[in-house]
Amino acid sequence: MVVLEHFLPYRLNVLASLTSNALAQIYAERFGLSIPAWRVIATLGQYEYRTARDIAAHGVMHKSTVSRAVSALEQRGLIARRPNEDDRREELLQLTEEGREIYEALAPEALAFEERFISVLTEEEQRVLASLIDRLSGHARQMAPEGEAEG
Amino acid sequence: MVVLEHFLPYRLNVLASLTSNALAQIYAERFGLSIPAWRVIATLGQYEYRTARDIAAHGVMHKSTVSRAVSALEQRGLIARRPNEDDRREELLQLTEEGREIYEALAPEALAFEERFISVLTEEEQRVLASLIDRLSGHARQMAPEGEAEG
DNA sequence: AAAATTTTGTTGCTGATGCAACTAATAGGA
């Protein structure tokens, strides 16, 4: 018999949703950003220039999700696109000044949230958790090669 | 700076999505069930009689999600509703014979998937992971009291 | 060099989700 409360995929989903929703509230209420938008901004904050394709891979999102998030962010003036002259299929994306300001306001809050969230665990437990997640993710990717994750 | 690959909420989401998608494929392709539908069936498989409200709480789903899943399952003849004579706002739900057959075919597959999925970890690591997830979930619930999780 | 294939990114469509408003039933208070 499957006891839902003990079923690992279920529990992972519940935990991920709890944290995701709590975080999304910060993104949305304070900065009007969706989770995909946040991932785009976080990627560009980290790497300066990236293409939509890179961002999708980095943020584990579907390319259409990224495309729409990028459009919205561009309209809001938070990121800028510039065609790549060497390969005109691609566009290089980067944060505008305003985009970077938002990133720099948001990043510490995201990290503070993570810190608060994970503070029930000891440092050692945090390391163990990170390692277990890594191994499970690697294994899960092998089990189901294709596919992007939620946004 | 937020390094997405190291950011715990992000990593939890990716892992949960990976497992969820892989599992959902089994539910969907083999039995035509969505995740909410699976949770309803799993709950009724476990408890026999339940109200929609119980199922929502047990499966951490929004009541509208449960309502629609229940309607669909009823139409397919997998569950039956019976008004509670003592409180006619409620309806008691239970699996039909066909519903139970599906549950009994699906449950072992779900458990086998879980087993395969978690088999990269030792028994001891599995226990540790379960405990860490429990503590984090409990803590996350305190941080953001309201709210249901994905379906 | 022409044709076929692959790749980047966009968009129409469909289905799912959560919120909020609603109905019906019950419980509680004056």
Added chain:
DNA sequence: TCCTATTAGTTGCATCAGCAACAAAATTTT
């Protein structure tokens, strides 16, 4: 008892996700 508040469940609405089809550009094959 009547009036209000709460609760179970449904449904309209807006949003959002992913798929698949597509256009444009680059790459590979012959």
